[in-house]
Amino acid sequence: MSKKITLFAKIFSISFLFMGCGMAVFAQNKTEDENVIRCGVGLLSQSPTIFTKKTVSNVSVTASCSDTTVYQIPVVFHIIHNGEAVGIGTNIPDSRLTSQIRILNEDYRRKEGTNGYNTDSRGADARIQFVLASKDPQGKATSGIVRANGGQSEWQLSEQAALKDKSNWPKDKYLNVWVCNLKNGAENLLGFSSFPVNSDLDGLPTGADSTTDGVMVCYKYVGNSPLSTRYNLGRTLTHEIGHFLGLIHIWGDGFDCTSTDYCNDTPAASQANYNCNTTYDSCPDAQGSDMTANYLDYTYDACMNIFTQDQVARMRTVLCGSIRRKTLWSEYVPQEEPKSVSMSLYPNPVTNSNVIVAAVTDNADVTVFNAIGQKILQKTFTPTADKITINLPEYQLAEGCYFLKVVQPSQTKTFKVIVQY
Ligand SMILES: [Ca+2]
Ligand SMILES: [Ca+2]
Ligand SMILES: [Zn+2]
Structure with missing residues (x-):
């Protein structure tokens, strides 16, 4: 101006x-x-x-x-x-x-x-x-x-x-x-x-x-x-x-x-x-x-x-x-970031039993791949007491090595699972 x-x-x-x-x-x-x-x-x-x-x-x-x-x-x-x-x-x-x-x-x-x-x-x-x-x-x-x-x-x-x-x-x-x-x-x-x-x-x-x-x-x-x-x-x-x-x-x-x-x-x-x-x-x-x-x-x-x-x-x-x-x-009091406990899987190796994944707090998307990367199974599980149970015998898996990927909003983890009978 x-x-x-x-x-x-x-x-x-x-x-x-x-x-x-x-x-x-x-x-x-x-x-x-x-x-x-x-x-x-x-x-x-x-x-x-x-x-x-x-x-x-x-x-x-x-x-x-x-x-x-x-x-x-x-x-x-x-x-x-x-x-x-x-x-x-x-x-x-x-x-x-x-x-x-x-x-x-x-x-x-x-x-x-x-x-x-x-x-x-x-x-x-x-x-x-x-x-x-x-x-x-x-x-x-x-x-x-x-x-x-x-x-x-x-x-x-x-x-x-x-x-x-x-x-x-x-x-x-x-x-x-x-x-x-x-x-x-x-x-x-x-x-x-x-x-x-x-x-x-x-x-x-x-x-x-x-x-x-x-x-x-x-x-x-x-x-x-x-x-x-x-x-x-x-x-x-x-x-x-x-x-x-x-x-x-x-x-x-x-x-x-x-x-x-x-x-x-x-x-x-x-x-x-x-x-x-x-x-x-x-x-x-x-x-x-x-x-x-x-x-x-x-x-x-x-x-x-x-x-x-x-x-x-x-x-x-x-x-x-x-x-x-x-x-x-x-x-204002800053909230402590909840320390997320890492997921764990047991038993492993698995025989003719269920597989349990612990420390699952939200609905989890589970995908199972075989050793050559083919998708065997994909399903969403809702946890009970922070655990999900996967009925593995139901899928009649052959013996061998599998990869089980668990995705929930807070964390993703892939487990190597051995199936032995
Ligand atoms: Ca001035
Ligand atoms: Ca002034
Ligand atoms: Zn003004």
């Missing part, structure tokens, strides 16, 4: 703010080809304090209560569709939601070998994980995915209370994510989140509505999505859940370089960025280029890969002490 246009945008953004008009709408319209709004935070005046000017040097981050705890948060998706069959239109398939959970964990865990990894020294593993809820509010088993016919084809942000009334679970026990055809006016709105309350963090509101607490996302931008080219990698929810856990847009939602996100390690910025260019520097006097890879900017999904250490500290502070957030999580 040229300097001239930037100045023009700033003057008009400020006047739009005084008119009470959403600044995000204005900025997005000037820079995006598509009619979308990246995020609804700032459209609703849920948090006037986020516009308070505060110098970056005044930033303070409260220490997290436990630095080593990995917080695990149960997520319930409420798919508010318009009567379509599962998998059609707004009633998106389960696969989109499971891919979204995977993406959240890659991003919040800065997982190596995934899109969520970065080598930036300011980057951090948030030690926050997400899992589809496995118990509903009544304690019954659930997939963590609830589908409800909302009876309309699209939902305005201003209708959020009515939307959330269609289906919701206790806000202090679940991260509620509502998926619908989300709009602001005529434009697609990618997502929106409420902020935490009583967090002791700078720059956040002191009160919010518990009945609407949670995150909304437009169905087109959930998980790995074929419905968008720029916002197709699930980063809309990575961004919105950042707000849910106390993060502010990295340019501080203001219009000059004194606006702040209260994180020292995200370089000061005076505006959102809308593509993957890494050379933007909207505040040349402040150190560093704009952090366009940050999940709390407005760039394309493919550009994003970083939460910083200060952002992580804010989110962990919220999970430690904020109302309806501190009750949300349980400590």
Whole structure:
């Protein structure tokens, strides 16, 4: 963007703010080809304090209560569709939601070998994980995915209370994510989140509505999505859940370089960025280029890969002490990989008796070959007390050497069996 246009945008953004008009709408319209709004935070005046000017040097981050705890948060998706069959239109398939959970964990865990990894020294593993809820509010088993016919084809942000009334679970026990055809006016709105309350963090509101607490996302931008080219990698929810856990847009939602996100390690910025260019520097006097890879900017999904250490500290502070957030999580304890006991076969050599294969925990596909590789037998066996019994005399095998291959999902083993009479 040229300097001239930037100045023009700033003057008009400020006047739009005084008119009470959403600044995000204005900025997005000037820079995006598509009619979308990246995020609804700032459209609703849920948090006037986020516009308070505060110098970056005044930033303070409260220490997290436990630095080593990995917080695990149960997520319930409420798919508010318009009567379509599962998998059609707004009633998106389960696969989109499971891919979204995977993406959240890659991003919040800065997982190596995934899109969520970065080598930036300011980057951090948030030690926050997400899992589809496995118990509903009544304690019954659930997939963590609830589908409800909302009876309309699209939902305005201003209708959020009515939307959330269609289906919701206790806000202090679940991260509620509502998926619908989300709009602001005529434009697609990618997502929106409420902020935490009583967090002791700078720059956040002191009160919010518990009945609407949670995150909304437009169905087109959930998980790995074929419905968008720029916002197709699930980063809309990575961004919105950042707000849910106390993060502010990295340019501080203001219009000059004194606006702040209260994180020292995200370089000061005076505006959102809308593509993957890494050379933007909207505040040349402040150190560093704009952090366009940050999940709390407005760039394309493919550009994003970083939460910083200060952002992580804010989110962990919220999970430690904020109302309806501190009750949300349980400590994630990595499961010990069950050590699979290797299968064994007896007796061997075998005479006129059954052959038993032990340590079989799943249905096993058994194939017997003779010494020259001809298949003699193929059959699936169901184990009893982790054993399968093969009635070898039934097959009237000639004396000699055979190969008995046992395939179960966890392991495959081939035994050399001698038949002797
Ligand atoms: Ca900053
Ligand atoms: Ca700078
Ligand atoms: Zn946002």
